[in-house]
Amino acid sequence: MPSPYRRPPRLAAGCAMVALATALAGPAWADPAPAFEILLQQVGAAPATVEADALRDAAEARVRQARVRPNPTLALDVENAFGSGPFEGFGNAETTLGLTxxxxxxxxxxxxxxxxxxEAGTAALxxxxALVEAAGRLALVYAEAEAAERRFHLAEEALSVTLADARAALTLVEEGREPMVRALQGESEAAxxxxxxxxxxAERDAAFARxxxxxxxxxxxxxIEASLIDQVPPASMVGGDATPVVRVAEAERDAAERRIAIERIQSRPDVSASVGMRRYEAEDATALTFGLSLTLPLFDQNRGNIDAAQAEYRAAEARLMSARQEAQADRNAAKARLNASASRVSATDAGVAAAQEAYRLSRIGFDAGRISQLELRSSRAALISARNAAVDARLARVRxxxxxxxxxxxxxxxAVQ
Known part of the structure; x- marks a missing residue:
């Protein structure tokens, strides 16, 4: 009579193929990323930081330009020339060369x-x-790449453990101590x-590319060789009273207030002084000219621009108030999340240790025939979940x-910037 346990060799062959594919899928990597501290030194070359540098330089150039006085106007006027009667030709002409x-x-x-x-101060802030945000983005991408690499290694270990359990189940099936369905379950779990x-x-490769x-x-x-997610954040780091966002909002409010003053000044008359020399051709004589001119604000008193500047100041004041309210709440929330993430890391590490011991005992019991495959599968799943939870906890701490x-x-x- 044919044995009902003739199929397991197919499982053994399948397990061997999976193990071989696993070995081929993990080439030896030889080009690790520099440590985060080294990359942090180059964050000033990030595009966002370079853009902010250029805008700051532009604002400083505008300060230099604002100090420059307006250019004088040189004018040449000719009167009473090339007309009719006594003003025919250039003999009775009056020529004035003036500077205003x-x-x-x-x-x-x-x-x-x-x-x-x-505005230059705002650009500097x-x-x-931008420098702080670029550093934070670099830290997040670095940590995500390291976490992805760890999850890949954990997946390799999980596959190795699953194959070992599948081979153990196959042995019991061949000995007739377990039904054929256990072998099929092991094959499914390996797949x-x-x-x-x-x-x-795929996630690791994408994270490395980012x-x-x-x-x-x-x-x-x-x-990734130098770990970032294992680093413990320095508890003594304390920033200033105002966050960078609040400082930027304060600078924008101050700039808006100064624009009100300049718009009010623009409503006053423009005053110009002139001096020149006039040539009288008929008398063959010269004389100096003096003048003072100013605009009369009869129609345009710049009221629209003044009102617009005042409205922009109120908007900037509202943004500052909102930034201050959000900054305090965000800082308290961030501190709470950091403390909670530290506790979570400790808890997940303890969970990994317990899950490893539970799986070890389950495997011993399974090999001795005292524990079922379902219990072994449950302890293995708990171990895999605990290890991934430990990685997630460390990534949450970095965030x-x-x-x-x-x-x-x-x-x-x-350090504080």
């Missing part, structure tokens, strides 16, 4: 310089904020583990540190 200079009264130049300085490994590999792009590395990243560092105006795991 705008006086910039009422504090026009000072107000213009104040606005330019305020935006540059600092599922292999699919999870493929997915983890890190290569964000860090602007010349060669593709193929591994909490990134949020808190951004609110404190510093680089993650670094």
């Amino acid at each position: 200079q705008e006086l910039e009264l009422w504090g026009r130049r000072g107000a213009r310089v104040d606005v330019a300085r305020a 935006r540059r600092d904020l 599922t583990a292999r699919a999870s490994l493929d997915e983890a590999q 890190l290569t792009a964000i860090a602007m590395l010349p060669t593709p990243v193929t591994g 909490a540190e990134i949020d808190l560092a951004r609110l404190q105006g510093r680089a993650p795991f670094g």
Whole structure:
């Protein structure tokens, strides 16, 4: 009579093929990414930071330009020439060469310089904020790449453990101690583990590609050696009272207030002084000319621009108030998340240790025939879940540190900017 257990060799062959594919899927990586601290030193070359630097330089150039006085106007006027009667030809002509200079009264130049300085200060603060945000983005991409690599290695271990359990189940099936369905279940679990490994590999490769792009590395990243997610955030790091976003909002409010002053000054008359020399051809004589001119604000008193500047100031004041309210709440929330993530890391580490011991005992019991395959599968799934939870907890801790560092105006795991 044919034995009902003739099919297991197919399972053994399938397990061998999966093991061989696993070995081929993991080449030796030889180009690890530089440590996060090294990459952090190059964050000033990030596109967002370079853009902020250029905008700051532009604002400083406008300050220099605001200090410059307006150019004088040189004018040449000829009167009573090439007409009719006594004014025929150029004999009775009067020629005037004059120089006119705008006086910039009422504090026009000072107000213009104040606005330019305020805008330059805002641009400098935006540059600092861009530097902090670039550092945070780099830290997040680095941590995600490291977490993806760990999940890939965990998927490899999970496949190895699943294959070992499948081989143990196959042995029991061949000995007649387990039904054929256990062998089929082991084969299905091995296929599922292999699919999870493929997915983890794709996620790892994508994370490495993002890190290569964000860090602007010349060669593709193929591994992480210096860990970031294992680093404990420095508890003593304390930023200033105002977050970078609040400081930017304060600078924008101050600039808006100075624009009101300059718009009010613009409503006053423009005063210009002129001096020149007039030539009288008929008398063969010359004389000096003096003049003073000003605009009469009869129709245009710049009221629209003044009202617009006041409205923009109110908007900037509202943004500042909102930024202050959100900053305090965000800082408290970030501190709470960081403390919670530290506790979660400790808890998941303890969970991994317990799950490893539980799986070890389950495997011993399964090999001795005292524990069923379902119990072994459950303990294995708990171990895999615990290990992935430990990675997730560490990644959450890095994200909490990134949020808190951004609110404190510093680089993650670094000093205050």
